[in-house]
Amino acid sequence: MKIIIINGPNLNLLGKREPEIYGSETFEEYFEALQTKFPQIELHYFQSNIEGELITKMQDVGFSFNGIIINAGAYTHTSIGIGDAVKAITTPVVEVHISNTFSRESFRHQSYISGNAKGVILGFGLKSYELALLSFL
Template identity: 80%
Template sequence: MKLIIINGPNLNLLGKREPEIYGNATFEDYYKKLQEKFPNIVLEYYQSNIEGEIINKLHEKGFTFDGIILNAGAYTHTSIGIGDAIKGITTPVIEVHISNTFSRESFRHQSYISPNAKGVIIGFGLQSYDLAIQSFL
């Protein structure tokens, strides 16, 4: 099974940015733990702060991988383009969020990804990614 985790803007700052919301761990450290926990899965990771690069990666992997785990960060609430990219590919996408977006500002309650995603996992911290991987198994 081939899965890719795609993280959007500011998620490269995990471990530094708002630790009261996102925790103290870097994503790179957590990614290593995921690779160890799921050794039989080909797991890739990609992060970009640029909307078009995320769309390009969805197009690149969206016809050949078994699943995409996407945390589009703030683009979740603003990017019709990312939502359309998900609609245009055949690989299923699980939308994940580290924090409970519904307990935060009201603009974070809207997602342009959810209508096109296979499922949504919100608010379980970094474990949200683990749960998304399990959903593909």
């Protein structure tokens, strides 16, 4: 089983950025722990701060991987293009957010991804990614 985690803008700053919201662990550290916990999954990771790169990566893997977990960061709330990419591919997508976006600013309550995703997991910190992985097993 091949699954990719795709992270959007500013998620490369996990471990440094607003630790009261996002915690103090880097995503690379967490990703290594996920690989150890799920050895039966061929787990890949991609991060970009650039919207088009996220879309291109989804198109590249969206017909051959078994699952995509995406945390599009702020693009969740602004990118019709990412939402359209999720709709265009055949690989199931789970939308993930580290924080509970509904307990934050009102603009974070809108998602252009959710309507085309297999599911949405939010508010469980980095554990949200693990919950998303479990949904593919």
